[in-house]
Amino acid sequence: MERMNCSEARHALWPPERPRLAEAEVLEARRHVQECEACQSYFEQDRVLLGAYDRASQERAPQMLRERVFDALARERSRGLALEPPRRVSRRWAVAAVASVVGLFAGGFAVSLLNGPDGGLNDGGLFAEDYLRRAVSQERLVSSDVDEISRFLTRELGRPIRPLQIDGLRCTSAEICLIEGRRGAMIKYVQDGREISHYLIPQEGTPGREPELSSTFSRRGNGGPALVTWATPEIEQALVGEVPVARLMELARNASL
Amino acid sequence: MRETLEEFSGRHIDGLYHGALFLNGGEQPPAEDLVLWALTGAFQEFRQLEEGSATERWIERKLVEVFLARTAPGDDESTDGVGPSEDGAARHGPSSGVMEIDPEALFGAAAKMPPLARAAIWLVVFRRWSYGEASGVLGTDVEGLKDLLRYRQVLVTAVVRRTLDRSGTDDERRH
Numbered sequence: 337m338e339r340m341n342c343s344e345a346r347h348a349l350w351p352p353e354r355p356r357l358a359e360a361e362v363l364e365a366r367r368h369v370q371e372c373e374a375c376q377s378y379f380e381q382d383r384v385l386l387g388a389y390d391r392a393s394q395e396r397a398p399q400m401l402r403e404r405v406f407d408a409l410a411r412e413r414s415r416g417l418a419l420e421p422p423r424r425v426s427r428r429w430a431v432a433a434v435a436s437v438v439g440l441f442a443g444g445f446a447v448s449l450l451n452g453p454d455g456g457l458n459d460g461g462l463f464a465e466d467y468l469r470r471a472v473s474q475e476r477l478v479s480s481d482v483d484e485i486s487r488f489l490t491r492e493l494g495r496p497i498r499p500l501q502i503d504g505l506r507c508t509s510a511e512i513c514l515i516e517g518r519r520g521a522m523i524k525y526v527q528d529g530r531e532i533s534h535y536l537i538p539q540e541g542t543p544g545r546e547p548e549l550s551s552t553f554s555r556r557g558n559g560g561p562a563l564v565t566w567a568t569p570e571i572e573q574a575l576v577g578e579v580p581v582a583r584l585m586e587l588a589r590n591a592s593l
Numbered sequence: 594m595r596e597t598l599e600e601f602s603g604r605h606i607d608g609l610y611h612g613a614l615f616l617n618g619g620e621q622p623p624a625e626d627l628v629l630w631a632l633t634g635a636f637q638e639f640r641q642l643e644e645g646s647a648t649e650r651w652i653e654r655k656l657v658e659v660f661l662a663r664t665a666p667g668d669d670e671s672t673d674g675v676g677p678s679e680d681g682a683a684r685h686g687p688s689s690g691v692m693e694i695d696p697e698a699l700f701g702a703a704a705k706m707p708p709l710a711r712a713a714i715w716l717v718v719f720r721r722w723s724y725g726e727a728s729g730v731l732g733t734d735v736e737g738l739k740d741l742l743r744y745r746q747v748l749v750t751a752v753v754r755r756t757l758d759r760s761g762t763d764d765e766r767r768h
Contacts, residue, residue, distance in 0.1 A: 343739055351721040381749050382718060388699050389615070389719045397610035401625045405606060405632050409599055412636040491603050 340368045342375050352379055399540055402494055406519055476511040485510045489521045495570075497536055499523050500591050505532070513537075520572075532577030532584070534591070542567050547588035549581060564588040598639045601648060602632050609656055615719070616660045616711050618704025630663075631656040653720055654730050657712045661731075664708040699748070706744045713741035714748065 340348070340361075348365035349356075356362050369375040477488045482499050485507060489497035492512050499507045505525045513522045513535065520537035547566035562581045565574045566588055575588050606628065613624035613631075635655050642648060703711050713731055716722040717738070722730075728738040 347724050347735065347739070350717070350724060354721075381745075385699075385718055385745070385749065389611075392697065392699050393608070393611035395607075395611075397606045397628070398621075398625065401610060401628060402603075402606060404625070404629055405602055406599060408629055408633045409602065409636065412633055491600065494603065494606070 340364050342368070342372060342378070345369055345372070345375055346378060349379075352382070396494055399494070399538060403519055407514075410514070476509065478509045480507055482507060485523065489523075493519060493521060493538060495538060497521050500525065500534060500587065502587060502590055504528070505587065527577075527579060527583075530577060530579050532575060532579060532587070535572075535574040535576075537572040538570060539572055540570060542570050542572055544569050547585055549585065566591075598632070598636060601639070601652075605649065605652055606632075609652065612653065612656055612715055612720070613660070614700050615703050615715050616657070616708070618711070619700030620704075627656065627660055627663075631659045634659060650722075650726070653716065653722075657716060657730055661708065661712060702748050706747055710741045710744035713738055714745055717742060718745060 345365040345368040348361050349369065369379065477485060479485055482501060486496075486498045489510055489512075499510070500523075505527050508524045508526055508531075510521060510523045513520050515535075515537055518537050518539060520535060523534045523536070525532045525534065545565075545567040547564050550563040550565055561576050561578045562584050563574060563576045564581075564584045564587075565572070567573060573588075573591065575584050575591070577584060609628045609631065610624060613627040614621065617623040617627065631652065635652060638655075639648075642651065703714075706714070709731060713727060716727040716730065717724065724735045724738055728735050731738065731741070733741070
């Protein structure tokens with residue numbers, strides 16, 4: 337039998353970490369490498385190169401790229417929307433979407449929603465954008481399992497997101513929202529039979545900010561939900577719900593710890 | 594329940610981005626565009642994939658295909674007069690446990706290689722594709738792939754040289 341050369345040995349043993357049957361070709365290739373300084377160096381270089389690549393690849397993809405990708409996928413899906421039955425947008429959804437936008441506004445986003453003479457509530461673009469996000473995909477998880485929700489949101493948003501774990505507050509679902517082109521999380525909770533929504537919108541460069549009640553939005557008119565906004569580093573947050581303001585503030589303070 | 598493309602993208606976007614960075618010689622804007630094109634271009638096909646398919650391999654192939662499709666034909670020539678080296682022990686190769694390659698230099702060094710060689714090295718060396726699978730994606734045979742993989746030595750040489758430039762040679766360090 338003709339002796340195996342370097343090229344054949346490397347081919348036969350590639351990739352080197354893969355388990356393989358001890359067939360004649362493999363045994364011959366291993367024998368070759370044991371006796372061949374060049375091949376030993378080759379596989380050593382391979383190990384070092386792979387290690388260097390792995391180290392260089394530990395950073396996450398930029399948040400802006402994630403947003404571009406998810407927006408593009410939503411547009412792709414929207415082309416087929418006419419074929420699928422639309423989902424109803426409930427009043428609560430509308431309230432929550434507005435609340436989140438107000439929250440972002442308080443955090444420094446240039447949102448004109450509340451500044452216009454009409455109050456901006458007729459601006460369908462913001463609703464349409466978020467509706468589209470919800471209508472077109474399975475970015476919703478109904479679960480009271482905090483770990484499951486955390487895994488779902490972390491996977492979707494590319495950063496650790498964990499639901500609040502506070503006595504009396506039961507988490508019921510989580511969804512991906514799209515506010516001003518930014519993907520974020522909306523986690524729903526129930527406390528004493530009342531629903532509370534928690535928005536977390538990652539934004540690079542956001543400094544921490546103490547919770548404050550949004551006077552612009554909360555308790556507008558008769559009743560209506562209260563809204564508290566704050567920020568932890570890199571994440572704008574808001575809590576909205578038809579619960580006592582003091583309770584909402586308490587939850588926000590606990591959440592910002 | 595079957596994974597959506599959004600979920601799939603969320604899981605793989607980091608790996609794809611770093612692959613795209615390597616393929617684009619460390620340049621971020623074209624790397625980001627490449628990831629975007631690969632994932633959105635995969636939209637229709639993803640729906641048709643059978644459950645249990647090797648989806649990671651599938652999207653890696655997509656990334657390379659889009660990269661090569663967007664590479665001008667004239668680009669596939671070595672740059673800076675750099676060509677593939679003969680197989681064998683590397684003159685600049687690391688001695689075990691002594692020399693560590695500068696990870697930051699890795700992507701930049703890729704720019705010295707022609708696009709097809711970058712694609713070959715990314716698939717085979719960094720993503721551990723077999724020679725047969727990789728040659729199929731690259732539209733060559735196994736011998737052609739082996740020729741492309743000889744550029745690996747260029748990569749090793751370039752990044753080790755850069756590391757030496759930064760940290761000095763063994764001799765320099767001793768003095």
